[in-house]
Amino acid sequence: MSLLRAIAAIALFVSAMVCAAQAQADEDTLRGIIAKFALSKNYDQTEEIIVELGATGDPAVARVLNALSEGNLASRKSDKAVFIVREAGGKVALLDPLTGENVGEEAAGAMDKVKVKNSLRRLIRDVLAGLTLGSPDPQVRLNAALTMFANPDVSAIESLDAAIAEEQVASVKLAMQQARAASILISDADEAEKAEAIDLVAMRGDRDALSLLIGFSVRAEGELKEAALAAIADIESRLAVWDAAQNVWYGISLGSVLLLAAIGLAITFGVMGVINMAHGEMVMLGAYTTFTVQAVIRASFPDLFDWSLVIALPLAFLVAGTVGFLIERGVIRFLYGRPLETLLATWGVSLVLQQTVRSIYGPTNREVGNPSWMSGSFDLGQLAITWNRLWIVVFAIGVFVLLLYVFNRTSWGLHMRAVTQNRRMASSMGIRTPWVDAFTFALGSGIAGIAGVALSQVDNVSPDLGQSYIIDSFMVVVFGGVGNLWGTLVGALSLGIVNKFLEPYAGAVLGKILVLVLIILFIQKRPRGLFALRGRAVET
Amino acid sequence: MITGRFFANGVTPRVLITMAVLIALAALVPILHLAVPRGSAFHVPAYAVALFGKYLCYALLALALDLVWGYCGILSLGHGAFFALGGYAMGMYLMRQIGSRGVYGNPILPDFMVFLNWKELPWYWYGFDQFWFAMLMVLAVPGLLAFVFGWFAFRSRVTGVYLSIITQALTYALLLAFFRNDMGFGGNNGLTDFKDILGFSVQAGSTRAALFSASAIALSLGVLFVALVTGSKYGKLMVAVRDAESRTRFIGWRPENIKLFAFTASAMMAGIAGALYVPQVGIINPGEFAPANSIEVVVWTAVGGRATIVGPIVGALLINGAKSWFTAALPEIWLFALGGIFIATTLFLPRGIVGTLDDWRAGRKAKSAARIAEEGDRGEIDPSQEQHVVAGPKERAAVLDGRRGGPEPQPRRGGPEPQPAE
Numbered sequence: 023m024s025l026l027r028a029i030a031a032i033a034l035f036v037s038a039m040v041c042a043a044q045a046q047a048d049e050d051t052l053r054g055i056i057a058k059f060a061l062s063k064n065y066d067q068t069e070e071i072i073v074e075l076g077a078t079g080d081p082a083v084a085r086v087l088n089a090l091s092e093g094n095l096a097s098r099k100s101d102k103a104v105f106i107v108r109e110a111g112g113k114v115a116l117l118d119p120l121t122g123e124n125v126g127e128e129a130a131g132a133m134d135k136v137k138v139k140n141s142l143r144r145l146i147r148d149v150l151a152g153l154t155l156g157s158p159d160p161q162v163r164l165n166a167a168l169t170m171f172a173n174p175d176v177s178a179i180e181s182l183d184a185a186i187a188e189e190q191v192a193s194v195k196l197a198m199q200q201a202r203a204a205s206i207l208i209s210d211a212d213e214a215e216k217a218e219a220i221d222l223v224a225m226r227g228d229r230d231a232l233s234l235l236i237g238f239s240v241r242a243e244g245e246l247k248e249a250a251l252a253a254i255a256d257i258e259s260r261l262a263v264w265d266a267a268q269n270v271w272y273g274i275s276l277g278s279v280l281l282l283a284a285i286g287l288a289i290t291f292g293v294m295g296v297i298n299m300a301h302g303e304m305v306m307l308g309a310y311t312t313f314t315v316q317a318v319i320r321a322s323f324p325d326l327f328d329w330s331l332v333i334a335l336p337l338a339f340l341v342a343g344t345v346g347f348l349i350e351r352g353v354i355r356f357l358y359g360r361p362l363e364t365l366l367a368t369w370g371v372s373l374v375l376q377q378t379v380r381s382i383y384g385p386t387n388r389e390v391g392n393p394s395w396m397s398g399s400f401d402l403g404q405l406a407i408t409w410n411r412l413w414i415v416v417f418a419i420g421v422f423v424l425l426l427y428v429f430n431r432t433s434w435g436l437h438m439r440a441v442t443q444n445r446r447m448a449s450s451m452g453i454r455t456p457w458v459d460a461f462t463f464a465l466g467s468g469i470a471g472i473a474g475v476a477l478s479q480v481d482n483v484s485p486d487l488g489q490s491y492i493i494d495s496f497m498v499v500v501f502g503g504v505g506n507l508w509g510t511l512v513g514a515l516s517l518g519i520v521n522k523f524l525e526p527y528a529g530a531v532l533g534k535i536l537v538l539v540l541i542i543l544f545i546q547k548r549p550r551g552l553f554a555l556r557g558r559a560v561e562t
Numbered sequence: 563m564i565t566g567r568f569f570a571n572g573v574t575p576r577v578l579i580t581m582a583v584l585i586a587l588a589a590l591v592p593i594l595h596l597a598v599p600r601g602s603a604f605h606v607p608a609y610a611v612a613l614f615g616k617y618l619c620y621a622l623l624a625l626a627l628d629l630v631w632g633y634c635g636i637l638s639l640g641h642g643a644f645f646a647l648g649g650y651a652m653g654m655y656l657m658r659q660i661g662s663r664g665v666y667g668n669p670i671l672p673d674f675m676v677f678l679n680w681k682e683l684p685w686y687w688y689g690f691d692q693f694w695f696a697m698l699m700v701l702a703v704p705g706l707l708a709f710v711f712g713w714f715a716f717r718s719r720v721t722g723v724y725l726s727i728i729t730q731a732l733t734y735a736l737l738l739a740f741f742r743n744d745m746g747f748g749g750n751n752g753l754t755d756f757k758d759i760l761g762f763s764v765q766a767g768s769t770r771a772a773l774f775s776a777s778a779i780a781l782s783l784g785v786l787f788v789a790l791v792t793g794s795k796y797g798k799l800m801v802a803v804r805d806a807e808s809r810t811r812f813i814g815w816r817p818e819n820i821k822l823f824a825f826t827a828s829a830m831m832a833g834i835a836g837a838l839y840v841p842q843v844g845i846i847n848p849g850e851f852a853p854a855n856s857i858e859v860v861v862w863t864a865v866g867g868r869a870t871i872v873g874p875i876v877g878a879l880l881i882n883g884a885k886s887w888f889t890a891a892l893p894e895i896w897l898f899a900l901g902g903i904f905i906a907t908t909l910f911l912p913r914g915i916v917g918t919l920d921d922w923r924a925g926r927k928a929k930s931a932a933r934i935a936e937e938g939d940r941g942e943i944d945p946s947q948e949q950h951v952v953a954g955p956k957e958r959a960a961v962l963d964g965r966r967g968g969p970e971p972q973p974r975r976g977g978p979e980p981q982p983a984e
Contacts, residue, residue: 297723299857356909361723362637363908366864369857370904377897493734493853496727531738538735542711542728546718 049120052078056086056119059104059136060097069142076149084150086119091146095119096133107133148178155185160194167197172230174204200226207238216242217249224253227260228404264404269522275411277518278418279480282473283491284498285425285510286466292504293442293462296354296364300372301495302488303379304346304467308338308474309483310379313388328393331475338471345375346467350460358459372488380485390478410479417476421469426507428465438462442504497541503551512552517541572793573786580872581782584618588778592771611770612842617882618777619839622784624862624874626831631860632868633792634824635804640729641832642856643736644704646846648833650740651703653753653846654687655696656764660757673755674748684746693760700837701830708829709822716818716825721807730853737851752847753840764841777838781875784831788871791827800824801869861900864907867914876916 055074062068075083089095089106096107106117116126154166170178182202189195203219223231239250287301312334319330349371357364399408429435440448441458449455502513524533594606623645630636662669666676670683689695743749762769791797802810803817810817840846866877888896911918
């Protein structure tokens, strides 16, 4: 990152030097032209001066032209010298029209503003765009080309032609050619040139190009119209691919949320064979821990706000994990061998937890803020990706990898797997299964707690938060199978993606119903889920 | 015993007493409500009639769940769905009875359809203006759903917690579906604003009293039905499936058929309960499908006592009475209390109130019998036989282990744990 930044800084510095050298060479000429503004009698003369300034091709005129367009260019009545003016408490500050340096001040009455009107402003914009096409910074040139593509103008073709001839950077050149093509399409150029332009515009393949071509196809006739329609169809099919990619991304995002919510459930179900109906409430506890941490930070250490989630993560793990441990020791261990009754007892626990939170924090939604690094979004191709979703995906992957490590590389994980596969045998080998149970339950609950931290960023934090995730989490576990973390991953991602793909066709609610029905049907085929435990796992 | 010769197996004196009490209630409450003057101490006010009528419907629902859970070992977390479907069938009949007295005065379309700009009645609303058809649907819709669902689920041997979870998914899917306006069942608001049932105003005191009696009679018939089923050979098979499904299969029975019968019959009972419930509360909306409701039904049954016939009724009445009292007096505390009941029942009263009482009485009887004779024939003592049948898994495990004659390293555990072939 810092290396890139250094390179960029050097490049900027070099280009600034080059720029300065060029400007120096022409400065006297420029000043001569600028001085004419003071003598301009009417708009036509002003227009000539602007064109003349533009013809010099020197980016340094941007300052004076911008000032003119904003109505800040004025000449001193006494000596007809031209300055950029800035109001400063009854007087005006005088700035040098080329360098922008402060060169003194005058009474407001001593200055004559150079008059400007909208057609002149438009002219200035075009001239400036032409100038920026000649800028030594490729990024400036690219932006200019993109601006000109969005606002095609027949008169810009010439300056674009010149710029294309000079251009060395391939991507910028392409953008310029496309901008030129966009202008060609509205000009009265011949058919062959227009056909070529259609191809160029179609290459962009985004929504801007699509609307441009649609506008063109309405006006065009004959072969051109056909070519435009073909290009439109092509772009639309490409956009459909992007839409699919968008759905996949949304699906992955939903899937990672499901993964976070379900993975703890899958662990406890796999190891202990009990369904923890209070799992959703662990998620809720994690979210409320985040809320509390943020409330404390807001009140006492406002500078730490960006760190609030990092601070909340271990706390949420501890809070939810401790509650889970207490539930296991206090309730569940007396109910082993009675999975259905465990389900009922944990449901009771979930009611108590919900009501406790409701009594402490109130029944309404609580607001959990996004730290600065989780707000906003960026574009990837045609996709708009929000940072909070991206971070949740990253976080879910991190949690998953961590759990994989714990399961496959630590002795505790070994014990858990042993108990999952054959409890009696594990016990005979000297594994203290009751403690494995207790800590597995605490681990599963703790994971749910940190899932709550993540969910607090995308969902309302209310006492019912857990309820809305519990059934989906069950579906993931039932679909993916127990005893294998990969099952949960595949289950969560496929449910997320299927859900998002059904949504555009069936609507959100019907899509969800369809998914539920599909799972109910799937269970008939594989009653133990996708990744079932192999071996002698036979029900009594 | 003598009673065994007079009545079918399963119709024990206790069942007869329960039925007698219910029928007496069915006769007495309308009289006390309608004939006794308002000021009298024996007058039953209108709200009490509606409230207890509602409780009786809940009791029937709990009894239906007891048939599948207590006797057949299928923990359904979706019985609220069958209840609500029965309720919707009744609600559709009541909606059609409104006729042109609705807000929009449309003689055919219910108000919400006019509001949504529907032009004609959807096909699935045809026939619901006939009472007999609606009653048929009250039985057929939940029964058919349970049959199809059970057919798939039991055949592919989905059992235990997996089955519980997918029954919950079933009711959740229905909840989402019925919330949609496009379904044509009134969406969020459900069906309400009923006027008539069979030509009598649903608001009238006499109609309310009649509905109460109908609920009480339906419950007593439900009790009789469950008693007959569980006392029959089929009932024995259900218990066998509950206690050792694989063994039952190995002996040559088809557990899936037995379960399917219990599940479908139970769903129909739940449907009847829902149908009686709707005119008494005056509304049916998708909230009835909420998974939480179905789980609450399970706790009624658990508190009263699984695999006892009276237990679910006692449980439903007790918990709902407590709910009414708590939500009026201490609304904050109710969820704590309900959650506490869930935990306490599973931990300390695994056999429920009635089951625990039975155990206690059986224990005393067994003691006195042991004093009289060294060797008591267990088959002759009714309650202890019942105890043998309904013993919890722990006791069963102990019996099994005892038979095998080897001490176990630790208690048997459930779930997807591999078991050595027994």
